[in-house]
Amino acid sequence: MLRAEKNLRFYPESGSQQCLYLYLVKWVTMPSPDAAANVMLSLACGDALGRPVEFQSADAIADRHGTVTEMLGHGTHGQPAGTVTDDTDLALCIARSLAERETFDGQDVAERFHGWYEDGPFDIGLMTADALREFGRGTSWRDAGRNVWQHRQEGSNAGNGSVMRCPPYAIAFADDSETLIRVSKQSSAITHYDSRCTYGCAILNETIAGYLRGENTPLATALDYIGGDAPDELVEALRVVPDLVDSDQLNTTGYVVHTLQTALYDALTAESIEEAIVTAVNRGGDTDTVGAVTGAVAGARFGDESLPDRWLDVLEYRDDLELLAKALATTAIEA
Numbered sequence: 421m422l423r424a425e426k427n428l429r430f431y432p433e434s435g436s437q438q439c440l441y442l443y444l445v446k447w448v449t450m451p452s453p454d455a456a457a458n459v460m461l462s463l464a465c466g467d468a469l470g471r472p473v474e475f476q477s478a479d480a481i482a483d484r485h486g487t488v489t490e491m492l493g494h495g496t497h498g499q500p501a502g503t504v505t506d507d508t509d510l511a512l513c514i515a516r517s518l519a520e521r522e523t524f525d526g527q528d529v530a531e532r533f534h535g536w537y538e539d540g541p542f543d544i545g546l547m548t549a550d551a552l553r554e555f556g557r558g559t560s561w562r563d564a565g566r567n568v569w570q571h572r573q574e575g576s577n578a579g580n581g582s583v584m585r586c587p588p589y590a591i592a593f594a595d596d597s598e599t600l601i602r603v604s605k606q607s608s609a610i611t612h613y614d615s616r617c618t619y620g621c622a623i624l625n626e627t628i629a630g631y632l633r634g635e636n637t638p639l640a641t642a643l644d645y646i647g648g649d650a651p652d653e654l655v656e657a658l659r660v661v662p663d664l665v666d667s668d669q670l671n672t673t674g675y676v677v678h679t680l681q682t683a684l685y686d687a688l689t690a691e692s693i694e695e696a697i698v699t700a701v702n703r704g705g706d707t708d709t710v711g712a713v714t715g716a717v718a719g720a721r722f723g724d725e726s727l728p729d730r731w732l733d734v735l736e737y738r739d740d741l742e743l744l745a746k747a748l749a750t751t752a753i754e755a
């Protein structure tokens with residue numbers, strides 16, 4: 421209802437028939453607040469479940485823990501159980517910006533990222549740190565990521581630092597693919613300018629948005645819609661998900677193509693959000709980020725499912741994540 425009322429402001433001359441039409445269109449395409457909350461909460465659960473075992477191999481995790489199914493304290497980064505990392509912190513920056521500005525405001529998003537960087541987070545990616553330093557020196561949010569990218573070698577220029585934080589846009593613009601794709605790419609480029617990162621965010625967000633719209637195969641639809649413009653390497657890696665993927669051959673590095681292929685496979689083949697996240701985290705490697713991306717997709721796919729209470733009870737920022745997600749699902753965010 422809120423979305424419809426706000427849209428009417430832009431059609432002051434509209435007659436009652438057109439007003440009713442707008443109301444109905446917005447009503448049927450609004451994401452469910454519960455499914456939207458699942459996207460954000462599942463992203464954070466994947467991040468927090470993976471955080472204590474980040475950088476460990478699958479074998480090392482199995483030797484030490486068997487299968488990680490509970491929120492563990494200590495471990496990598498030495499934090500209490502349920503603590504999230506940069507993946508969730510930066511997704512919260514985006515969600516707060518969208519909720520407060522009621523539009524995509526790249527300057528505001530970059531300022532929130534930079535404020536977080538200045539607080540000295542315990543987990544931060546190299547490209548993100550470099551780009552936010554560049555922004556802090558006065559470079560525009562539109563140029564900071566590109567300036568950093570131009571000086572980096574292949575192999576260290578396309579990390580997963582923007583796909584892990586981008587899902588709030590999929591909630592805010594679930595019913596507007598054109599805006600969702602544009603904004604996903606612009607927001608990525610603040611720190612991650614490489615086209616595998618910008619298009620990776622667009623394809624990931626279109627997939628999440630498709631699930632929120634009730635579609636059955638939104639990854640295939642997203643690739644058909646966006647894939648013609650996206651880098652071949654990215655499209656070819658995602659075209660095979662899930663049917664033509666050998667699960668044992670999936671990679672869990674910080675390379676954006678690896679992260680998206682693995683996370684989408686685990687999210688699309690699991691029977692529940694919990695199974696998707698547990699499978700992703702126990703693969704080892706970049707566990708928090710693969711877990712976070714897997715969680716965001718699985719949260720949308722299983723929009724009416726509940727996450728385990730034993731996870732939610734200790735999850736940092738639980739209330740903020742839920743409230744912001746529901747706000748983005750029910751507020752008109754301008755294109």
Ligand SMILES: [Mg+2]
Binds near residue numbers: 505506507543708709
């Ligand atoms: Mg992290």
